[in-house]
Amino acid sequence: MSSVSEDDEPMTNPAKSPAGGSEPAAGAEQPAGAAESGALGTLTEPREGEPLLKVSGLKKHFPITKGLFKRRVGAVLAVDGLDFEVRAGETLGVVGESGCGKSTMGRLITRLLEPTDGKIEFEGKDITHLGVGGMRPLRRDVQMIFQDPYSSLNPRHTVGAIVSAPFKLQGVVPDGGVKKEVQRLLQVVGLSPEHYNRYPHEFSGGQRQRIGIARALALNPKLVVADEPVSALDVSIQAQVVNLLDDLQAELGLTYVIIAHDLSVIRHVSDRIAVMYLGKVVELTDRQSLYDRPMHPYTRALLSAVPVPDPRRKSAGGRERILLQGDVPSPMNPPSGCRFHTRCWKATEVCRTKEPPLVPLATGHQVACHHPENAPDQEPGDTKLLKDLKKK
Ligand SMILES: Nc1ncnc2c1ncn2[C@@H]1O[C@H](COP(=O)(O)OP(=O)(O)OP(=O)(O)O)[C@@H](O)[C@H]1O
Ligand code: SF4
Numbered sequence: 272m273s274s275v276s277e278d279d280e281p282m283t284n285p286a287k288s289p290a291g292g293s294e295p296a297a298g299a300e301q302p303a304g305a306a307e308s309g310a311l312g313t314l315t316e317p318r319e320g321e322p323l324l325k326v327s328g329l330k331k332h333f334p335i336t337k338g339l340f341k342r343r344v345g346a347v348l349a350v351d352g353l354d355f356e357v358r359a360g361e362t363l364g365v366v367g368e369s370g371c372g373k374s375t376m377g378r379l380i381t382r383l384l385e386p387t388d389g390k391i392e393f394e395g396k397d398i399t400h401l402g403v404g405g406m407r408p409l410r411r412d413v414q415m416i417f418q419d420p421y422s423s424l425n426p427r428h429t430v431g432a433i434v435s436a437p438f439k440l441q442g443v444v445p446d447g448g449v450k451k452e453v454q455r456l457l458q459v460v461g462l463s464p465e466h467y468n469r470y471p472h473e474f475s476g477g478q479r480q481r482i483g484i485a486r487a488l489a490l491n492p493k494l495v496v497a498d499e500p501v502s503a504l505d506v507s508i509q510a511q512v513v514n515l516l517d518d519l520q521a522e523l524g525l526t527y528v529i530i531a532h533d534l535s536v537i538r539h540v541s542d543r544i545a546v547m548y549l550g551k552v553v554e555l556t557d558r559q560s561l562y563d564r565p566m567h568p569y570t571r572a573l574l575s576a577v578p579v580p581d582p583r584r585k586s587a588g589g590r591e592r593i594l595l596q597g598d599v600p601s602p603m604n605p606p607s608g609c610r611f612h613t614r615c616w617k618a619t620e621v622c623r624t625k626e627p628p629l630v631p632l633a634t635g636h637q638v639a640c641h642h643p644e645n646a647p648d649q650e651p652g653d654t655k656l657l658k659d660l661k662k663k
């Protein structure tokens with residue numbers, strides 16, 4: 272297992288492979304009842320590399336209302352048409368600027384939010400609009416780790432009560448009883464069984480995040496969605512938690528969707544990476560291709576801003592630093608055509624008028640851009656840059 276420290280540059284993870292490891296660790300037995308399929312019917316276990324989760328045309332528009340009668344006057348297009356798959360055993364990293372819809376996407380695929388449109392399939396079954404009863408078995412298979420280990424744990428509950436809550440909610444009694452299983456889980460995440468009766472305020476941020484991870488693992492899930500799991504932690508502690516997530520994946524055969532805005536963290540943990548901009552995926556490929564040959568100008572700009580400890584180098588990968596102009600536009604009224612055209616130095620007229628589809632421009636490398644980097648121009652006839660036209 273590779274380990275990572277705060278001065279690793281880049282945070283590479285040579286041990287990471289899509290395989291990840293499929294055999295549950297010794298002692299990681301299935302909690303009683305976890306194999307039930309319930310309303311999802313008979314589920315066939317996806318093999319490694321096969322899609323565990325498939326998302327098509329996924330949208331979440333939050334209505335904006337006004338007045339006493341809550342008249343709808345608009346909508347926040349938080350997630351506006353996502354298509355991607357998460358393969359069994361892999362880690363899909365999701366990266367993008369604040370407000371681009373990462374958390375909304377995470378809450379949609381864990382079904383904590385009801386989608387406005389689109390389809391979510393888990394192990395081949397449509398789960399887009401499952402009700403509470405239908406979701407019950409899915410709650411065991413899909414778990415979420417939240418960003419803030421300070422607010423996501425109830426301060427009035429003991430660690431034992433917090434980690435055993437999923438068993439109680441699902442009516443699951445593991446072999447040997449809930450307490451024994453919770454104490455085992457605490458050990459799995461690097462805490463001590465004696466922590467069972469202690470309260471969250473007695474723990475550091477990193478330890479609290481371990482408690483959150485133990486809670487997420489309680490029911491032996493297949494998919495874990497971690498929303499900014501380390502961004503609230505000190506850098507040195509971040510590395511410990513990232514390594515713990517890595518080790519758990521290898522031991523338990525977990526599939527992860529990890530949301531982060533820190534490209535170093537994303538680089539370390541991911542097999543494939545989806546780059547989001549204003550509610551859309553603009554680039555999706557494996558980690559190596561993304562860092563070696565980014566094709567979307569936005570990805571290139573993000574990568575060029577990754578700080579490096581070596582001052583002789585300009586930026587990650589030795590690339591020229593690209594400073595993005597302005598803030599992310601409002602998702603209430605996103606720009607026409609390519610949503611990035613208001614900030615893109617390569618934008619032409621077609622970018623303003625025609626939305627580029629997310630298409631494969633190399634093997635396993637999907638990009639939504641008319642004038643990609645490191646790939647043939649998709650609109651070679653359109654050469655006049657918007658910034659030059661504006662000057663005129
Ligand atoms: N419940 C809600 N009602 C209305 N708008 C919402 C709601 N939740 C999120 N939004 C809006 O949707 C957009 C996307 O939010 P989201 O939290 O998904 O972004 P994010 O990429 O996770 O950002 P960050 O990196 O800051 O966590 C934002 O403009 C946000 O204000
Ligand atoms: S489509 Fe045009 S504006 Fe959008 S990223 Fe590509 S070049 Fe830039």
Ligand SMILES: [Mg+2]
Pocket residue numbers: 373374375498
């Ligand atoms: Mg978020």
